[in-house]
Amino acid sequence: MPKHDARDIFREWALIIVGAACYAVGYSFFFYPNGVVPGGVTGISTIVNYLTKWPVGVVSMVINLPLFAFAWRHFGRRFMLMSLAGTVLIYVFVDSFAVLNIAATENILLASTIGAFLNGMGLGLVYRSGATTGGVDIVAKVLRQKYPYLNFGTLIMLLNVVIVGAYGLMFRKWDAVMYTIIAQFVVSRAIDTVLYGLNTSKVCYLISESKSEEIEHAITATMNRGVTLLHGAGGYTGASREVLMCVIKKRQITDLRKIIKAVDPSAFFIVTDAKDVFGNGFGNINED
Secondary structure: OOOOOHHHHHHHHHHHHHHHHHHHHHHHHHHHHHOOOOOHHHHHHHHHHHHHOOOHHHHHHHHHHHHHHHHHHHOOHHHHHHHHHHHHHHHHHHHHHHOOOOOOOOOHHHHHHHHHHHHHHHHHHHHHOOOOOOOHHHHHHHHHHHOOOOOHHHHHHHHHHHHHHHHHHHHOOHHHHHHHHHHHHHHHHHHHHHHHOOOOEEEEEEEOOOOHHHHHHHHHHHOOOOOEEEEEEOOOOOOEEEEEEEEEEHHHHHHHHHHHHHHOOOOEEEEEEEOOOEOOOOEOOOOO
16 A cells, blocks of 8 residues: 655645535536536436425435445545545535525526536546545446446446436426536546646557668657557468557647658558656656
8 A cells, every 4th residue: 555645645635625616616606507417416416406405415415325335345445535525525515605696607608618617627636636526436436346348438428418318308408408418528628637638648559561660760860759669460461560659749640640651651550549648758757
């Protein structure tokens, strides 16, 4: 188990508190007054609130408590305590802000985008602390341990579609449903921005029949990037192949395309996203 000094502990709790406050501001002052329903437990609690006027935070905690009880034995005590604290803080803020009864804007498009950005930023900060916000996050982590091959991002998305669809059917607010879909996209992008930053890197794999060395030299000379040589073999022919792998900045994709086009236009070329890249020319793992 890694040791946590006072500075690490302070940082983690600061992220949780600030993240919970950001999430609650986005929900209470932008989403709720304009009828935009978030996904997950908060979305279910919002629907219950519209029907019964029960506080969203109280309903959310009632739903979350059995989920935490179910997940307690699957994760470490510290993780669960931090996640429980983050969840409690979010809904304390939500119910406290609800008393103010303030709508930051009556423009539903602005409410959807700004509220979603604040929601996503808040969730990203909580996730960055190493905690979660309960709800479907907890369920997904438990299921991921047992069934690592399942795509839980898709399952969570489907759950949110069901929640938002139920809201539209019950209240006939289809315009709010469409804005909610926009908001969900913005939330996901904001979370990624907080967790991984704006400058997403790319991993490139290249296979050239006869010009691997020329491509390698061109990349190192003109792009100032290292290239790793991997040894592979064709699955059908069994013929040996040299696979060039390099990690580049997103903005350098065009330069790499030009090199390949100039040296070997017939080269096989794959580009995938890379997040949390550390080392020479990229991030420093000691910085956060």
